[in-house]
Amino acid sequence: MSGLPFAGFLVLSGALLAVGLFGVLTRRNFILLLIAIEIAMNAAILNFVYFAAFARAPSPGLPGQAIAVVLIGFAATEVAVGLAIVLALNRVKGSINVAEASELKL
Amino acid sequence: MSSLFDLAGTFAPELVLLAGALLVFLLDVLKLRRLELVGSVSVGASLLALALVVADLGFAPFASLRTLSAAQVNPSLSALATPLWTFTSLGLVFQGMFLLATLLVSVASLSRGSKETGGPIFFGLLLLATLGMLLVAISSDLIFLLLAIELSSIATYVLVGYTRRGLRPLEAAMKFYIIGAVSSALSFFGASLLFGAYGTTNLLAIREVAGTVGTPILALLGYAFLLSGLAFKATLVPFHAWAVDVYDGAPSDVSAFLAGGTKKVGIFAVLLVFLGPILFAGAGGSSNPFQGGPFTLGPILQVTLGTLAVVTMTVGNVLALLQKEMKRLLAYSSISQAGYMLLGVTIGTAPAIAGATFQVLAHVLMKGGAFLVVAGVAGLGIGPLVDDWRGLGSRRPLLSVAFALLLLSLAGVPLTIGFVSKFVLFSAAVQAQGFFVWLAVAGLLNSALSVFYYARVLKVIYFEAPPAPLPTGGAVVGGAGPEPLRAGGLGIGRAVAIGVATALVVALGVDPQPLLGPIQAAASHFVFFWR
Amino acid sequence: MLPLLSLVLATLFVGTLATFLAGSRARWVALVVSSAFLAEVALLFADFTGWPGYSAQLVPGFSEGESYAWLHLSWLQINYTVGVDGISLVLILLTAILQIATVLYSWKEAKKPNAYFGLLLLTCLGSFGVFVALDILLFFLFWEAVLVPMFFLIGFWGGPRRRYAALKFFIYTHVASIVMLFGLLAVVFYSGSTSLDFSAVYLAARGLAPVVQTLLFLALFFGFAVKFPVVPFHTWLPDAHVEAPTGGSVLLAGLLLKLGGYGLIRWGVELLPIGFAHDRSILFAIAFLTIVWGSVVSLSQRDLKRLVAYSSINHMGIVLLAIALNSSLGLLAAVLLMFAHGIVSGLLFMTAGSVHHTFGTRDLPAVGGITPRTPALSTMVMVGSLASLGLPALIGFPAEFTALLATWDGLRYLVFIPLVILVVTAAFYLWMMQRLLFGPVRGVPDGAHDIPWYEGAGMGILVILTVLFGILPSLLTNVIVSSPIRGFPGP
């Protein structure tokens, strides 16, 4: 099989990751941060699915699709915890702007 | 059925922790939230688990290792031909050390005073985090490894902020969570790249495939992402920034657990993921990868890790120099200690790994103990600044002696475990010769540099007059009691925990052989296994 | 055979613990321990079989040898190995003497006496260990073990700038010892030795290439040079001395400086003879610089302790010179000088301390003409100064005489430098005595009375020994020379 689509998909997932990281760096809103992180996460998940499809036959260990499913579940849990923290932060500080929570420094 | 028992026997420690965690939460649901009760459950669980691990170590002759293929667990999953987990003696050793950290923290937390709420949550999360750490220690598959790490991470995210009182813990949790999540995304991305490169996420399989395929650029990128992701847990510079704030913001007991326990997860993960390639590359040649041999991945990783190690220890020490707050000072020092541990991983020889492992053990005791002392001192109503500790030596003799011993050990003064571990590590580096001698030099210079701030703290504690009469409120808490309570106001549990940590620090400094021997055997076996 | 050395170590260790726990009665415990220590050292001397009787000993080349496995690394064998030869034995004697003298001198220490005496004993324990240890790790362990108690002695019982001095002392010496440890390890691993025992490393190190030896010796030398101390690594010493309590100063000058000399002889010169031979010129240069520097700077000192500290630097410079001569005579001189300086500087620092207690200051311009008020004290000052400037019939003379003789033997007319410096040394001591002891009475408070009995006792011991060994140096030299020094071709 040609490496072309291979490379193309890599570019796609790489772009996803980049977008996610960019979001993490630029956003100050906790919710938006969570979303950005999820995007980054999905880059990995996408990779697994894709590589599983193109994997050299028969690969030992977990198949990529299985991993992808697991990861989706994991991402959900992670976000849940994140949201919990958002709520707590909002209750205590009345704001979900991460930049304003910078008491611990130096 | 027998296989199920077999499984139960195999995962006994993990199961015990799980059970403990569930029991704690059950008690919480049942409104049985007395600290002593849940605390003792947690203590009992971790103690039992520790006993089991030690028993495993004892039963398993280091010459052989216990592997259990997933196929045996459930025939229906026979597609999983290769194991997700591998019991190596070194893994068991790490399990033991993780459990030791948990045990110390839970014992100390027994006497966290009635004003602390959420005891059950604390202990439950503690046990869950430990469970994740134990799984890390036995995993042999990238995904399994990363998930285990995330298990412990998520538990600790909550641990940091669970008190839900005050901004500082929450802010710490928030930072911890965000950086952790980003890192996990990076690591999974790296894992996916490796999967693409080798078609598998099983580390042993990867090694075999790499033997035939070589190292495509994709794998190189994968390792880069993985390293960046794992560096978060291991608090390597520049992935360390969160650690200081988190250690500072979290309750000191949690900080003790983070510094003493979860950080080591990162170290072990790095070891697990990168030892294969390093050794594979180094195989055939001498222990010094720069002497001849074909150009392979290993040397690149060694240069990268070595650089990271040196940068980490240096930046950590330099940042600690002027630090005003005690907890942040300890945080920076533990960052630099991570650099030492990474040193051993970088070298990749059996002696070096033994050294790193012993350094981990030393750090569990030293840093865990130190943070417990900090928590206790805070309980005495003494402020967070180093200067608030003025004259503690005359006010709390025993406590100060313990803290002094822990600091001296961190500074690497002989007759303490800190000296032995550094000695083993650096001597291993010098013995590896070549490029690694310079790593040893860097390490030595750093430990010289670190003396500055440790000595400064000792100076404050012993040579300077107390600021004001001791706040009586602190002195009353915990009340009087038998021998270890001469430290007054600490509470039995914390006093015992600190006492044990200090005693071990000194005892293992005087005669490390009982533990150093097994660790060496485990390390050499581990290396043999991954070559 | 009785494991004497381990016995001594055990005595000191238990004694230290007991002293820490003894509370207000600590001084009695300390006294008992010191006496026991002295008695055991006497036993050592009695049991000491002069070389070449050594060959039968457990540890080749050393008497009283003991060796037990301590730490097995897969690539390294570390033992608890101890033993003595003439050199270490003499220095051990010095340790015992100074310990009991110091304990007596500081008999009435009021501030946390148990900790004070405990730390004193701990320091002596450490130096004893350094003198007997024959395994690199064990050696380094004791080497560092001396550091910590001294840090606390200076920092807690010291003078106004004690914190600064303590930190400075700790960091200087700790950095140095780390470099030294690295050097020793490098010697071990580059020589391919699989054991840290002196004998093993000694044999293995023979195979090292000269260039390697040269570099490694420099590393080791740096480690020891700071302890010596030699110019330009010496500035920690005056501060430490000025701030340290008297007992601390005594042990600091009497024992800690000797560690540097002993270490250089045993772990530097003996391990790396070739590297030593290559680096000798550097050593000579530093030695002469130190001799001149220490003596000249002393001239300008106002503080009595600072003056004595700089004179110590000058004397240790002579020690370094004698070692660098690489002749048996030079070695004898070096060890004799170390012993002499240990006794004499101890005496001088005690007198400085007494001057401080009695008159409330050590500032020479501030106090003077004390002889009529405190005859005993001034006698002690005079004996100490005269011994230190090398007056015959006092212990300083045989040491300096042999040193100069050896220098002449090795360097011919360069001996002029130390000879001329002898005059300078005499100059600042005489000048000090003129200002402090003689002339009209200045700045003596009315309440000033002569030294109390315990201080007198502490100094008395040292004075007696100063005279005894000054008249009969052969008591020491006959022991020193029975050392199978390796790497010493002799004159």
Add this chain to the structure above:
Amino acid sequence: MAFGGVAMVLGVLLGIGEASSPGSYTNVQFTWLKLAPSPGPFPSGFELVMGTLVDPISALVLVVVTVVGFLVLLYSIGYMHHDRGLPRYYAELSLFLAAMSGLVISNNLLEFFLFWELVGLCSYLLIGFYYEKPSAASAAKEAFLVTRVGDVMFLLGIFLFFFVYATKGPAGTGGWAASGFVFVHGAAPFVPVGTGNATLLTIAGIMILGGAAGKSAQFPLHVWLPDAMEGPTTVSALIHAATMVAAGVYLLAVTSLFLGFTALDQTVIVAIGGFTAFFAATMALVHPDIKRVIAYSTVSQLGYMVLAVGAGFTMVGLFHLFTHAFFKALLFLAAGSVIHAVGTQDLFKMGGLRKKMRLTSAAFAIGGLALAGIPPFAGFWSKDDILSSVYSTLPSHPAYWPAFLLAFAAVFLTAYYIFRAWFLAFSGDKPRDPALEHAHEGPWVMAVPLVVLSAVAIGGGLLVYLPGFAGLLLHGGGTPGIPPTLSPTDLLLSTASVLLAVGGILLAWRLWGNGRVAPLPSSSAVRSVRQVLLARYGMKAAYDWIGTKGVYTLARGADFFDRFVIDGTVHGFERTFGGLSDRLRRIQTGVVSDYASYVVAGLIAVFALMLLLAPYLLSRLGGA
């Protein structure tokens, strides 16, 4: 109290001294410091021994030491009775006597040096006896320091001789000689001059001379002796006139007997001796202090002895040492009783004391005559011997001429200044300072020594004619003694010198007799000369300048360097790291987004490392 014990000790020493008839040697040895030849660390050892050796010269000097010592102690009872700290005084004095005797009978250079330093110590302590007086304290220090300079040279001389002796030493003792450098009779000169070691020997000799010059206050190390007069007069008499200062001469004698000087050494020694004899005499001409006048004369007389020994006439020199010891002690004790009586040392306040203190004035006169070398007083014989014997060598050693002439001229000066002192003190009818009216003689304990010493000062020279003593002088140490020759040249020389002396006395009488005080000549030349002489040719000032300005400034500089440069560097390191730490801390902003950006930066860094840096490094290193 201390006195009884001291007296007994002295009796014993005296007995030994007298009993030792010429030619009888006792030699006891014990090992002081030994490096046994062993197959181990010290392949070729050596042994330094301590022993005693009593031979003619040591017996001679021993007699001087013990007798004068005894008399001085006796005298002290009266002289010191009103002083504090008598125990200290007697203890130190007896220690000195013990050390001096030890020095005299020591049988090797090392032991010699040991006692040499001890007597120096005693001199230091006794000069500083009145330590409350700053001048006394500083004089003591000065004495110790200046002699220390000599001692250092002496030590080097020992090494050199040691070296020569070792390499040329008895067969079978490789390296250092097996028994150190014990004096062996008949061995001198050790190494025949002209062999390879001649230069070494020459230097050694010069060094020994340096030591002797330090002790015997020879130029240029003479400055300390006049200041040493700060001590009690008894001490000046015993230590700084009779015995200790003579130790230098004794050292030269011993060296020339047992080790030998080279011709060059001899010339230098002769020159130094002759010059000092004259140089010191000039300074004595104008000094107003009675004790210092005598001190300068001591220096000058020691010059004579050095001259003699240097010229090779050891026994002549020692003979003068012998006589000089007695009459100089006499002079000091006489001066002492004057000072005791009038409480001042200023000659210009005294005068007319002859009537009040007949015995003292007589004793002083006798001493003066002896010093001036008027026959038949003791000084005449010894000094005349020196001059004649040196004269006899002039043909063979023309280099000795200047020294000889200077010494010869000094005879005149000597006679002049001592009698200037006598006239100023004793002649005239009443003291110039009325406060001195009530002066009177001291007690008998002070009188007896004066009488005894006067006797010796008168008759001491004639001892040459006693067979035993002559024998002592004759075959002492194997060098030619002096049979009193009566050759015409000798007679001529003697008469010449006597005439010179008488001339000096007459001049002194002309200027100062009968209580006259000569008006200072108006010519500024004389004045300026007088100033120079009083200022001791400015040498002391020069030495002080070197000491304070030169060395001390250097010391301050070095101290500054320590405090600011070296420590400054250390603290500089500290500050550097501190600043670095402070700057690095600023990245810890507390804003989580920044932390995230660090993570990304780290990611990029890792990429750079793994893709660029590491391969580059490896290509460089791996290639090697």
